[in-house]
Amino acid sequence: MTEAFDRQELLDELDGDREFLEESLEILASDAPNLLQQIREALQRGDAEAVRVGAHTVKSMVGNFCAAPAFEAALNVETLGRGGDLAACTAGLVSLEAEVSRLQKELRKLLEDME
Numbered sequence: 001m002t003e004a005f006d007r008q009e010l011l012d013e014l015d016g017d018r019e020f021l022e023e024s025l026e027i028l029a030s031d032a033p034n035l036l037q038q039i040r041e042a043l044q045r046g047d048a049e050a051v052r053v054g055a056h057t058v059k060s061m062v063g064n065f066c067a068a069p070a071f072e073a074a075l076n077v078e079t080l081g082r083g084g085d086l087a088a089c090t091a092g093l094v095s096l097e098a099e100v101s102r103l104q105k106e107l108r109k110l111l112e113d114m115e
Contacts, residue, residue, distance in 0.1 A: 004099070004106040005067040013066065018114045025107045028061060032100050035061070036093070039077065043090055051089050052081030058096065062103060070099035 014021050035058050042050035059074035073096040080089045 002069050004069060004103045005065050007110065009066040010110075016114075018111065021107070021114070022111055024064065025104065025111065028065070028100075028107075029104055032058065032061065032104070036097055036100065039089075039093055039096075043086055043093065046086060048081050048084045048086060048089075051086065052078050055081055055096070058100065062100065065103060065107065067099075067103045070096070070103045073099045 010021075035054050039051055039054040039058075042048075042054060055074050055078035059071055059078055062070035062074060073092065077089055077092040077096050080086075080092055
């Protein structure tokens with residue numbers, strides 16, 4: 001399985017700033033569940049544009065962590081939403097949720113390693 005994020009690239013971008021990583025992870029942990037819930041609710045309403053916008057926001061958020069798998073999963077949902085393929089978006093959302101969860105877990109491990 002591909003790593004949840006590019007550890008070296010992220011560390012280079014952070015320049016070793018553990019506090020900034022911790023703050024960024026807290027934002028991800030508080031905002032991502034709400035965004036994923038908004039996407040889920042948009043799917044239930046059949047609102048493809050809201051799905052697209054929510055996925056785009058998640059994509060931008062996880063991109064900050066050099067997290068290619070979560071980024072690609074969000075891009076997939078965004079693209080499917082743009083095309084109005086809500087059935088495929090539902091499956092894509094499951095993958096996106098799993099990747100965001102895995103990313104958070106691996107980022108927490110990185111924080112522990114930086115102590």
